[in-house]
Amino acid sequence: MSGIPQVTDRTVTGPLNVAVVIGSIRSGRFGPTIARWVAAQAAQRDDVVVDLIDLIDYPLPLELATPGRPTDEGTARLRDALAERLGRADAFIVVTPEYNNTIPAALKNAIDWIFDEWAAKPVGFASYGGMSGGLWAVSHLRHVFTELHAVPLRESLIFHQAWNRFDGDDPRDAEESELAAKALLSRLVWWAEALRDARALRPYQR
Numbered sequence: 585m586s587g588i589p590q591v592t593d594r595t596v597t598g599p600l601n602v603a604v605v606i607g608s609i610r611s612g613r614f615g616p617t618i619a620r621w622v623a624a625q626a627a628q629r630d631d632v633v634v635d636l637i638d639l640i641d642y643p644l645p646l647e648l649a650t651p652g653r654p655t656d657e658g659t660a661r662l663r664d665a666l667a668e669r670l671g672r673a674d675a676f677i678v679v680t681p682e683y684n685n686t687i688p689a690a691l692k693n694a695i696d697w698i699f700d701e702w703a704a705k706p707v708g709f710a711s712y713g714g715m716s717g718g719l720w721a722v723s724h725l726r727h728v729f730t731e732l733h734a735v736p737l738r739e740s741l742i743f744h745q746a747w748n749r750f751d752g753d754d755p756r757d758a759e760e761s762e763l764a765a766k767a768l769l770s771r772l773v774w775w776a777e778a779l780r781d782a783r784a785l786r787p788y789q790r
Contacts, residue, residue, distance in 0.1 A: 596780050596784045599631055600674040600776045600780070601674050602626050602634050602772065603669065603675070604619050604622055604626065604634060604635070604637065605677070605694075606636070606679050607680040607688050608679075608681050608691070614746055614747055618710055618712055619638075621754060622765065632769070637666075642665065644663060663698070666697070667701050670701040671700075671701040673701075676705065676707045676708070677707075677710055678725065679709075679711075680712075681713050681718055682713040682716060685720040695728060695729075699732070702732040703790065704733060704734070706734070706737055707729045708737045708740060709741070710742075711741070713743075713746065715744060715745070717742040717744035718742065719742065722740060735779065737768070737772060739767050739768045
């Protein structure tokens with residue numbers, strides 16, 4: 585069936601599901617602008633289907649459930665809905681700013697609520713901020729995702745002084761930004777295909 589991956593001779597056919605995750609929920613955030621642009625770049629590929637996930641739609645509490653006690657029903661619904669979307673993904677692009685030289689709290693919290701859905705999948709980053717362009721946040725996220733058995737990529741998109749680099753929904757240096765996006769997506773797709781085939785052949789175990 586079209587759009588549904590099929591295992592054929594140890595490989596999986598069908599488009600890759602790439603989840604673009606908006607990692608900031610602050611009022612006045614710039615993340616959605618960058619995320620929409622990144623999603624549009626990914627959608628130009630015929631081997632990719634994009635799912636744009638905004639964490640503002642999943643207000644998970646900062647306190648995880650006490651071990652041995654059930655999560656309350658409302659929180660469980662939010663967690664399961666987010667886990668289902670992330671679980672469908674073959675790869676992720678996390679769009680993140682940098683708060684006090686590290687990861688936004690809402691992004692780290694969402695990562696911590698989800699577990700198996702990240703494993704054995706590649707993660708790319710699109711970061712933004714002032715002079716640093718969010719690079720401290722990405723540096724910390726690489727460690728976090730490695731702990732979750734995901735595969736952080738070397739390539740990334742970096743938007744220094746992002747609010748000055750966009751004209752509406754598009755970066756002013758369109759050609760340079762598009763080349764960087766193509767490099768990231770090319771590497772992401774390579775890893776996503778390789779890891780999808782590997783998971784089909786042998787389910788990943790921690």
